[in-house]
Amino acid sequence: MLKILVTGATGNVGTEVIRLLRSQNCHICAGVRNPMNAQQMLGSNVECIAFDFTNPDTFVNAFENVNKLFLVRPPALANVRKQIVPALNAAKFAGIEHIVFLSLLGAEHNSFVPHSKIERYINQLGIPATFLRCSFFMQNLHTTHRQDIKTYGELLLPAGNGKTSFIDVRDIAAVAVRTLTEDGHQSRAYALTGGEALTYYEVADIFTSILGKPVRYHPNALKFIRRMHSLGLSIDFILVMLAIYTTARLGLAGDITSDTEQLLNRSPLTMRQYVEDYRHFWL
The missing domain is CATH 3.90.25.10 (UDP-galactose 4-epimerase, domain 1)
Known part of the structure; x- marks a missing residue:
């Protein structure tokens, strides 16, 4: 069975991704800093496992047998090389087959934002990926x-x-679940707006x-x-x-794209x- 690890699982997008994944035939794993608290929030049909970007000791167990990773950068972590790269290296070593990354609209044109640096490093590692470049969350x-x-x-x-071309996180999550559970979305970037x-x-x-x-x-x-x-x-x-x-x-x-509607x-x-x-x- 497909095993999907969701980071940011207790956040706006992550909770909605998990809610939608429940209707899919997959093993849902929530990577969280406090599994006990998250278990109460997310329910018994989600495996909650300790995962902390700043604690490499959590990486091996969290990534074990994971096929796909939904990657959300914690807002407080801005030093990509120090705080995000070690987890990406561990994902590569663990053999993760596909990363769906919650990125930022226009990240490809703005090399200073953390999202851009993460995109570039994922590509450098050669892990098949889908970048969801999202507008401002409603x-x-x-x-x-x-x-x-x-x-x-x-x-x-x-x-x-x-x-501003606001987007509802429920739409972002719906796109994320499609890209996680369907073929054909690897090596793609989608500009998601309302x-x-x-x-x-x-x-x-x-x-x-x-x-x-x-x-x-x-x-x-x-x-x-x-x-x-x-x-x-x-x-x-x-x-x-x-x-x-x-x-x-x-x-x-204010740019409006057609990607959300098409997906x-x-x-x-x-x-x-x-x-x-x-x-x-x-x-």
């Missing part, structure tokens, strides 16, 4: 920005008037309409930095976020559908 709006929307009725982001590009002013209008309370967009970089710092985020992490939103502000995040044989989920489905987070 789900960030009920994780990172939940409190701003719920408590203050604000979307506080330094993205100017730029458009079917519409919106400004944050338009996003705020959607929230206002669905939640029945005013939500306003404030593109204030200084206030954004202070708010994120007050939430306990590190300055380094805040600066990465600032760079991502600057990409939107400069008009570089799923349906239209991508819309921002309105996302807000309706997750509205309880902001009420």
Whole structure:
């Protein structure tokens, strides 16, 4: 039976990938730092095994008899050579046949982002791979920005008037499961976006309409930095976020591709559908 190891298994994308894999004929293995906690979250039909990118002692057991790897870079790990490469070397040594990597839209043009370095190293190792280069996750709006929307009725982001081709992680996961369980996706890269590009002013209008309370967009970089710092985020992490939103502000995040629709044989989920489905987070 096909054995698939999912890293980032308790995150937005990973939990959805595991949920969809349950309907496939495969052995699902979640590589997590705390298997006991993850087991309670993911359920008894998922094998939870200790895996930590920064602890090479966990690699051998985690990769044993694994055919395919769904690879998610933990956001806090930015030093690819020190913190990601050893795990990739272990995957190669273990004979993993295919890696599906959760990458970043435009990573192939931006050699400074960690995703680009990971893509290049996977190619250098010669492991067959599929790169899912994703646009901005809709789900960030009920994780990172939940409190701003719920408590203050604000979307506080330094993205100017730029458009973003948001994608729902449920669509990303559906694509990931297809690439993990079907043939023909090796040595491919897919640019995954939603079917519409919106400004944050338009996003705020959607929230206002669905939640029945005013939500306003404030593109204030200084206030954004202070708010994120007050939430306990590190300055380094805040600066990465600032760079991502600057990409939107400069008009570089609004490209719409057809890859999501072609791979799923349906239209991508819309921002309105996302807000309706997750509205309880902001009420």
